[in-house]
Amino acid sequence: MLLISDVIYEEEVSFLKKSKKLFDEWNNKNINYCHWKSNEHLHEGLNGITDVDVLVSSDDRLSCESILTNEGYKKFISQSGSKYNNVDEWLGFDEDTGKLIHIHLHYELITGTKYLKEYSFPWCSLALDTRILDLDTNVYVISPNLELILLYSRIVLKSAENRRIIVSDDYLKEIEYLKKRMDPTKVKYLCLSLFNKHGEKIFELINKEILTNKDAIILREIIQKELSHCKKMNGLLVFLHHKYFKYTIRMKKILNLYFGSLYILKKVVGNEGFSVCFIGADGSGKSTLSKDIQKWLSWKIDSKSFYLGSGDQYNSLLKVMKKNFQRLRKPVENNVDKAEKDRFNNKNTGSIRSSGKISLIKYIFTVAYSFELLRIAKTKLKTLKKINKYQKKGGIAILDRFPQVEFEGIYDGPKIGYIYKDYLRLPLMNYLASKEKKILANAIKYSPTIVFKLNLPPNVSIKRKPDHNLEEIKVKAEITKKLSFTESAVYNIDATQLYDNELLEVKRQLWEKISVH
Secondary structure (H helix, E strand, O other), X not given: OEEEOOEEEOOOOOOOXXXXXXXXXXXXXXXXXXXXXXXXXXXHHHOOOOOEEEEEOHHHHHHHHHHHHHOOOEEEEOOOOOOOOOEEEEEEEOOOOOOEEEEEEEOOEEEOOOOOOOEEEOOHHHHHHOOEEEOOOOEEEOOHHHHHHHHHHHHHHHOOOOOOOOOOHHHXXXXXXXXXXXXXXXXXXXXHHHOOOOHHHHHHHHOOOOOOHHHHHHHHHHHHHHOHXXXXXXXXXXXXXXXXXXXXHHHHHHHHHHHXXXXXXXXXOOOOOEEEEEEEOOXXXXXXXXXXXXXXXXXXXXXXXXXXXXXXXXOOHHHHHHHOOHHHHHHHHHXXXXXXXXXXXXXXXXXXXXXXXXXXXXXXHHHHHHHHHHHHHHHHHHHXXXXXXXXXXXXXXXXXXXXXXXXXXXXXXXXXXXXXXXXXXXXXXHHHHXXXXXXXXXXXXXXXXXXXXXXXXXXXXXXXXXXXXXXXXXHHXXXXXHOOOOOOEEEEEEOOOOXXXXXXXXXXXXXXHHHHO
16 A cells, blocks of 8 residues: 555555545535544445444534435444443444444544543544545545554553553554554654653554553553543442443343343444234245345344244144154144145135044043143234334334234244134133234234235245145245234235345345335
8 A cells, every 4th residue: 555645545445435425525515524433344334244443523523424314324332331422323334235424523532431432532533633534445444544543542541440451462562553654753743643641662662563561551540641631530430330231231141141131231223113024834934034134134123033933943742742642643734734725715614523532541641732832822922012112112022923813723824723623622622722813913003114025936836845745835825925014014025035135135125224214
């Protein structure tokens, strides 16, 4: 790379059109900004891989945010512990690739202890006045001389509570990157100008090839003294606040991970979130899409996945018993498949009826499995109530399948009555069947905000799931078309298209929902 005057020349690297358009518009409207930290990773940021940290003059705040809004970027809300004054979080969506772009918008240069950022560098005007145009990206960046001073200051001030200052490999690479681009004379001049009494010593430490832990501690003590007037909080309050956020956030993460709690820890789009549901026949890609959408959103946005089917995710002793009892139940299940096929051919609208007596052990297992089906229905209702609370706190819920009551015995609908009620004709079974229907009827009241119907022809579905029953797949394909969601926005997705295209189509629809939410 060749550094000349106020421009930087570097090897050409492509980046997202969405990023390019934003910065081109800022340049055209003369917004006074610069990318102020981690310029080593500017290209990654413009490609939606890492954050884009931009300092903007407070005089241009309204114009800057107006352009962001016009370009389709959305302002998000951070949680306590990562929310700071005069720092905003904006996300954009690149229509061509489906990538998110994170613009970390600063009106102050803040740093300090994690969760607090108690220091505000008084050098915003200097950073903007000496910015450099990177011709490769057409983005204004902070000068490497000032960025190097800021980097060392950030490293030591972040470790205010530690006796040992550990410089990570990422920081070492960043230091190496900047030292190749800095002008030692200009760095020394800046140190003498920015720091009242210890500029010479600070430059000496910054200019060392290797900064030992002892050197880092000395540098921290000097910079803390020099910037004491820029500190927003005294030492005791910093210590108490840091410990509070550290252990509170850690506890919330543990509760979310191991106990199923739904604390909001990442950014939210507003005071209330929404839910997204994927339904479709076997092989349509419900679970795969759910996982990939959740992964895409959770890079920056608080989102969680929920399984609402009746598959292997529900484990219990009764399910193990049921698997060991398949031989006894197989004739009944075969009749269920046949009845489903006949029902959609309008040949039979009745239920399965038994033609003889059943053994005591079969009766016991039938009742036991009916209780298991009832437990699954209760779990779905309980999960949907939790999802509703999670949405109201701002989270985005990704639902793999959804209960329904229009079709019994299949497709996450009521099962007890269809499989067993007329077969056994017992008061207990009647009670369990009606109870299951009632629970599922309550569950579907918590309608998803968006439903994606993944439409897949049965002949394609059976190729993807050759071990499944073709007639059952045909039934499920028809049900996918017929299911109604009167309270939801429903999108029909062609699940035969290339998966990358399908995923991009879903992302576009979701971003549109986020943008108007």
